[in-house]
Amino acid sequence: MAAQDFNFLLATDSYKITHYKQYPPNVSKVYSYFECRHKKGAQFNEVVFFGLQYLLKRYIAGCVVTEEKIQEAKVFYQMHFKQKVFDEEGWRKLLERYDGRLPIRIKAVPEGRIIPRGNVLFTVENTDPDFYWLTNYIETMLVQMWYPITVATISREFKKILAKHLKATSGSLEGLEFKLHDFGYRGVSSQESAALGGAAHLVNFCSTDTVAGLLMAQRYYNCPMAGFSIPAAEHSTIISWGRNREKEAYEYLLDQFPTGPMAVVSDSYDIFKACKHIWGDKLKERVMERSEDSMLVIRPDSGDPTETLLGVIKILEECFTCSVNSVGYKVLPSYLRIIQGDGIDLCSVEKILKKLSDEGWSAENVFFGCGSALLQKINRDTLNCAFKCSYVETNGKGMDVYKQPVTDPSKGSKRGRLSLRRNSDGLIETVERGVGKPEEDMLVTVFENGTILQEYSLDEIRKNARLWEEDLSLSQHNQDHPTSLEIHQKHIMNGVH
Known part of the structure; x- marks a missing residue:
């Protein structure tokens, strides 16, 4: 599909089209994160973070919403659901307010870094309270990060x-x-x-x-x-x-x-x-x-x-x-x-x-x-890749949220705003509940309001990935x-x- 033919509004699981109607009234912030879950006995204990820059450049950066794409999506979803569930008003507001750019902030691990499984790799949040639903709308595309990782x-x-x-x-x-x-x-x-x-x-x-x-x-x-x-x-x-x-x-x-x-x-x-x-x-x-x-x-x-x-x-x-x-x-x-x-x-x-x-x-x-x-x-379960909501704000009040299924503790999710740091023992760990120190955070803001803020060359990525060779111990x-x-x-x- 040529870049000009790509419709961002159609690049998600269709059921997400209805989610703007499902969040609590007066919600203004949805904050989610991506990780490769740690699983006991897993073949791989650490992962190489790579590929986000491509997805951002190819599909998410710049003006991704136009009137033509709104109309195309409106017709498509009417046919698909056989009822009116598409948020035409919300998308048009985004087009008018941001010229079709996404009011989203993404913080991520520098590409090429080697991170132990079970840690946050990137976070996503809306920057405008009117577009709380956008954070998890783009989950479908962002979770495809499982493949290059x-x-x-x-x-x-x-x-x-x-x-x-x-x-x-x-x-x-x-x-x-x-x-x-x-x-x-x-x-x-x-x-x-x-x-x-x-x-x-x-x-x-x-x-x-x-x-x-x-x-x-x-x-x-x-x-x-x-x-x-x-x-x-x-x-x-x-x-x-x-x-x-x-x-x-x-x-x-x-x-x-x-x-x-x-x-x-x-x-x-x-x-x-x-x-x-x-x-x-x-x-x-x-x-x-x-x-x-x-x-x-x-x-x-x-x-x-x-x-x-x-x-x-x-x-x-x-x-x-x-x-x-x-x-x-x-x-x-x-x-x-x-x-x-x-x-x-x-x-x-x-x-x-x-x-x-x-x-x-x-x-x-x-x-x-x-x-x-x-x-x-390989598939998404090779590294147990998951994207989960961990924090929301409703009526101006923040709340740490999580899932904790009784049938599978390994699918429990993280809570609150997250940061990634190297602790006093030199080990990389995720800090939950928003208590991490900004100066220690390894996550870098790579995308905000339609603009890519941080880019990496392959040479830089290779240097990040090769650090382990310098300390190769036999x-x-x-x-x-x-x-x-x-x-x-x-x-x-x-x-x-």
């Missing part, structure tokens, strides 16, 4: 796993930002999903094929080029040569891309024969002519991800000379790497990397690609992984050297 969070979890194994098996985090490639464009539900999810992944990594995400980062987050890719084959470009000319297909690719990295899917027929007899024999000299800057990246694409990748790397070890890095792990020649993009999710990446390290291989050898597990196999992981000396001794005993 969830993708950014899952992408970061991938990064944590990769960082742990890369640090343990290479001694550094060099190249970490290129270890997970976004393969998800074709697997999402829409172009906008690809854009939002693709950009959310780019908070953590710089490797992607999802052009829509790059364009979003460019247009809405002031980043000319947020991610990178390399020439790569797909099955159609290989099988179009015919089964008997597989070697010619690979050789042609080497000719077409003599410099720069190149990825070649090599399992259209038999990945193991391709690695042993073509890459490791017939084209071995051609492969060895390449350099670290022009590496060949072999891509398996079927079978059990762990067993297939391990089989491939062992064949490449037999065909090409390997070395042992400074912490005792084996590394393929710098001109040769593997990318695993089939069957990849958080569990399989952990399993693969653990198996590789157990077999003496460094995480330096592999890259990963992820599609649906990164951008599509003390917990060392309980599961032997020391470098132990690994070195193990490899000697196993004949690695």
